[in-house]
Amino acid sequence: MGGFAMVLQKGERDAGTILIVFLDNQDLGTLYERMPDVDGTRKWRVSKSQVIDNKQEFEDYLDRRKAQDRDLWIVELTVADRERFVRDNLSLT
Known part of the structure; x- marks a missing residue:
């Protein structure tokens, strides 16, 4: 699968919230975080997407x-494949 990873912000070792920014081939970011679901589980979801017209936002x-x-x-x-990475590597619960 290959790829590259970099820690942009280092938080609390045992209790910090984790946000994952996936960069695409245009260097646009898509932010994933674990969000509570109605059944009490916490699933990885897109919480923010970068747009080419306003990268600074x-x-x-x-x-x-x-x-x-x-x-x-x-x-x-x-x-290479963000959706596959999320599906195959990030816990869904």
């Missing part, structure tokens, strides 16, 4: 999240 959003939560982890991934 995505960066500003990440900056706000960092300021709100000092325990936050942000990991950036570049993989």
Whole structure:
């Protein structure tokens, strides 16, 4: 599968929330985070997508999240098939 990963924000080792930014071939980010579902599980979902016309708005959003939560982890991934990576590698519960 191959790819590249970089930690953009290092948070609390045992309790920090994890956000994953997937970069596409145009260097546009899609942000995933585990969100609570109605059945009580926490599934990975897209919470924000970067648009080519306003790349800075995505960066500003990440900056706000960092300021709100000092325990936050942000990991950036570049993989060939984002949906497959999420399906095959991230726990759905």
